Amino acid sequence: xxxxxxxxxxxxxxxxxxxxxxxxxxxxxxxxxxxxxxxxxxxxxxxxxxxxxxxxxxxxxxxxxxxxxxxxxxxxxxxxxxxxxxxxxxxxxxxxxxxxxxxxxxxxxxxxxxxxxxxxxxxxxxx
Amino acid sequence: xxxxxxxxxxxxxxxxxxxxxxxxxxxxxxxxxxxxxxxxxxxxxxxxxxxxxxxxxxxxxxxxxxxxxxxxxxxxxxxxxxxxxxxxxxxxxxxxxxxxxxxxxxxx
Numbered sequence: 001x002x003x004x005x006x007x008x009x010x011x012x013x014x015x016x017x018x019x020x021x022x023x024x025x026x027x028x029x030x031x032x033x034x035x036x037x038x039x040x041x042x043x044x045x046x047x048x049x050x051x052x053x054x055x056x057x058x059x060x061x062x063x064x065x066x067x068x069x070x071x072x073x074x075x076x077x078x079x080x081x082x083x084x085x086x087x088x089x090x091x092x093x094x095x096x097x098x099x100x101x102x103x104x105x106x107x108x109x110x111x112x113x114x115x116x117x118x119x120x121x122x123x124x125x126x127x
Numbered sequence: 128x129x130x131x132x133x134x135x136x137x138x139x140x141x142x143x144x145x146x147x148x149x150x151x152x153x154x155x156x157x158x159x160x161x162x163x164x165x166x167x168x169x170x171x172x173x174x175x176x177x178x179x180x181x182x183x184x185x186x187x188x189x190x191x192x193x194x195x196x197x198x199x200x201x202x203x204x205x206x207x208x209x210x211x212x213x214x215x216x217x218x219x220x221x222x223x224x225x226x227x228x229x230x231x232x233x234x235x
């Protein structure tokens with residue numbers, strides 16, 4: 001499994017950015033995927049998740065980014081995206097994409113974890 | 128919402144055992160996952176579903192849970208284990224992931 005993020009950079013408050021995560025080494029169309037960010041000197045913070053297309057492809061977001069960030073996927077190209085709009089200074093962080101591990105049978109589902117991570121891409125929001 | 132409480136730091140001499148805790152009132156009903164993060168690197172999953180170990184993770188790493196606390200135990204600590212460790216659970220009502228504040232393991 002290999003995940004490689006790209007698209008980070010310096011952006012002004014209120015600006016937008018689109019991050020990409022190229023996936024290889026597994027059937028990404030069957031996988032749930034997530035974005036996790038880590039502000040300087042802080043712990044990881046979950047950003048959001050997208051389910052596989054055959055499970056509806058639905059998305060969920062953390063409260064601080066809901067309505068501003070959008071996760072999407074292009075399974076034909078094995079790429080995961082994170083669209084960041086209305087960026088704030090507090091969005092400055094390293095952004096990681098990660099594969100989501102979980103038990104797919106409803107009878108055993110008990111939350112999920114992040115089993116593979118990319119090296120991350122840095123987003124800096126500053127005027 | 129809830130908070131996962133971890134000690135900011137723990138230390139252990141090489142060959143000794145390090146224990147890192149993660150506390151939450153209802154943790155007994157949640158699955159706990161643990162990550163190791165070395166400086167400048169992405170986190171690595173070391174324990175999932177409380178006590179399962181991914182392939183490639185040494186048997187020296189183990190997880191357990193009792194009462195309001197989950198514990199990551201690292202036996203026979205090595206210099207290469209020096210890193211930040213984070214616990215993670217999912218909020219059962221929102222299905223959103225929550226991370227602990229992290230514990231820095233120093234190998235003396």
